[in-house]
Amino acid sequence: MPTVAQLRAFAALAERLHFREAAAELGMSQPALSNAVAALEETLGTRLVERTTRRVLLTRSGEEVARRARAVLGGIEELAEAAQATGRPFTGEVHIGVIPTVAPYLLPALLRPLKTRYPDLGIVLHEQQTSRIHLSLAAGQLDLAVLATPVDGLGLTAMHLYDEDFMLVYPGDDPRPPRGPVPLTTLRELPVLVMEEGHCLREQTLEVCHEAGVDGFASTRAASLATLVQLVAGGLGVTLLPSTAAVIEARPGSGLAATSFHAPAPGRSIVLVHRTSSPRAQEFAALAETMRSAVRAHGMAVRLPEQSVTAAASRSVPRQAAAARRSRG
Amino acid sequence: MPTVAQLRAFAALAERLHFREAAAELGMSQPALSNAVAALEETLGTRLVERTTRRVLLTRSGEEVARRARAVLGGIEELAEAAQATGRPFTGEVHIGVIPTVAPYLLPALLRPLKTRYPDLGIVLHEQQTSRIHLSLAAGQLDLAVLATPVDGLGLTAMHLYDEDFMLVYPGDDPRPPRGPVPLTTLRELPVLVMEEGHCLREQTLEVCHEAGVDGFASTRAASLATLVQLVAGGLGVTLLPSTAAVIEARPGSGLAATSFHAPAPGRSIVLVHRTSSPRAQEFAALAETMRSAVRAHGMAVRLPEQSVTAAASRSVPRQAAAARRSRG
DNA sequence: GGGCGGCGATAGGAGACGGCTATCAATCCG
C-alpha cells in the first residue's frame, strides 16, 4: 500500500516536474524523493514519471495518480484539522442522562445558564431510569448522567452537585396536619405510597422506611412521580419526596402539603457522573461547577455542602462511600 | 502528519472496537496496533479512543476521524486501482502528431483498422509541421508522431512504417509527357515548385534537386500541398510528391500526371516515433505493427522492406503489386 | 471473596525502511 510520504513526494514532483526542487520543497534530499517515487511506482506496478536527465514528464497514470494523490493528501489534512476542531471543549454535543425524579425540578435551573455559558455546546437530554442510564453510559450513548446516590460507580467518576432532604408529603386536606418538622417515626403510623420497580426513588424510600421501622405500605404502586402525587392528593396515603420535588408538587393549591423531618433528616445526594476513562473529564468538571452555580442561583430547595462552594468535590466513586451514604440516607 | 498505517490501524479499531481482533484483521500484533493508534493520537493531539481494559469506545473526535480515515483509505485504494487501470495498454487516449504531407494519404488506411483492433483506444490526431511536432512530443502533449526521415532523434525512438519514392508530378496537358520512368536529371530542365518554409517536404525536395543538379526553381512557394498541386495543374511548373500523395493527386481527371524515377529512385521513409523514455514503448511498437499491416492491406503506393513483408506474407500486397502501381502512376 | 481468564499497556531487542552524503551517467550548452 502506498504511504503518505510517497504520495507527498510524488505530488510535489508532479507539481514541479523537477526532482531537486520538489525535494527542496519537502525539505528532503533529492535521492530520498527519487526513492520515494520509485517505491510508489513499485507498489502501484505502474510507471508514473518519464525520466530523462533533462526532462520529467508524467505518464497518463502519473496524471491520474497525481490528481488523486492531491485529493488524498487534502483529505488527510482535513482529517487532522477536524480531529482538533472536534476535540475542542464545550463544542459539539454532550448527551446527558437524567433520572425522572430529578429532571423536571433540576433542568429548569440548568438549561438557560448552560446555554448562556456554553453557546456552542449542544445539550441533548435523555430522561431514563438509573439502570438504563448505566447501560447507555457504558455503551457511550451518554457522556454524562445526573444520578442520585447510591451510585455503584464501577469505572465511573461522580461529581457532587447538591444534597436534598426527603420530605413527608401528605394530602392537603389532612384533618390533623403536622406542625413543623416531624420525627421519622411518624411514618410508622401512615400508609406510605411507593413507586413501581425501576425507579431509584422507590429504593430510597424503602430504605428510609426500613430505618423508621415501617412495615405497612399502600398496595398501589405509582408508575411515575406525577401519578404518585395524584395518589397522595387523592387521600390514598403519604409518600416521601426529595425537597426539590416536594416544594414544587406541594405548592399552594396543589391539594398537597409537605413537611420536613427532624435532623438528621434522611436525604440523598445528586451527582453528575461520567466514565472515568473519558478524555473530557476536565470539561465535565467545569460543567458540574456551572451546574452548582445554577442550582444556587435558582434558589432550589437543596443543601449545598461547604466544599462544593469552593471546588469540585469530584472523585471516583468507591463502594465504601456509596455504602456510607446509603446508611445515612 | 498521520501515516497510512496509522489510519489503517485506527480504522480497523474503530470498526471492531477491540484491539486484538483489529490487529488480527490487519495481520499485525496487538501491541503494534496499540502503538499505531497511540501515535496517531499523538500526531493529531487528540484522544480518539476511550480505553478501559474491558471496553473500547470512540470519542467524538474518534468518530469523526474514523469516518474520514475510511474515506482517505478508500481514496488510496481507488488511487491504486486507477493507476493500474490507467496504465493498461490500448486504453485511454493516445495523441499522435502527423505531418501534413502524410496525413491525408495515410490516415484513411489507418483509422478504421486501429479503431477495430483497439476499440478502447482513443486516437487523437494533430496535424502539425515537423518542428512543432518535435516540441509537442518533448513536452508530452504528443505520445506518438508520424514523421519523414531524416529524423533528428535525440531521445526519440523511430519505428519504420514504410518507404515511399518521390515521383515527378507535371501538368496533365503536357504536350510531351514522359514515357515510363525518367532519370533524375530530367529535373534540370524543369521549373520545380516547392513549398514554403517549415514543411519537411520542402527540404526533401530541395535535397533531391541538389542531387539532380537543379539550380532554377519557380519563384512561387506553396503554403500547402493542395496549393502546390493547383500550381502544377495551372502549368506554373512541376514538383516532386511522395508516391502515396502522387497517385491520389494525379488521379484521372485531376489535370495532373505523375511518373516515377529510374532506380534508385529518391524517396523518404515514414516512421512512427516516440520518446525513448516512454513507458508505453511496447504498446507503441504494437501500434506500429498494426499500422504496417493497415498500409499493406490498404494497397498504398509504398515500398515495404522485406522483413515487414515476411511478417505479413499471408496478407497480400507484395512488393510486385506496389511496383506495378508505382509504374502505373 | 479469591482465583482465573481476558484485555490493553509496556519493555526490550531485531529488523526494515527512509534519510543522508558522495558519486556516477547522461544530456544540454557554449
Added chain:
DNA sequence: CGGATTGATAGCCGTCTCCTATCGCCGCCC
C-alpha cells in the same frame, strides 16, 4: 568538445516499527 546540470545509484546510519514476552487491571465465577 569540455563544463554544468540533472536524475540514478551506492553505502552508511539513524529511527521507527514490528515482534515476543510480560505486566497491571478488570470482570467473572465458583
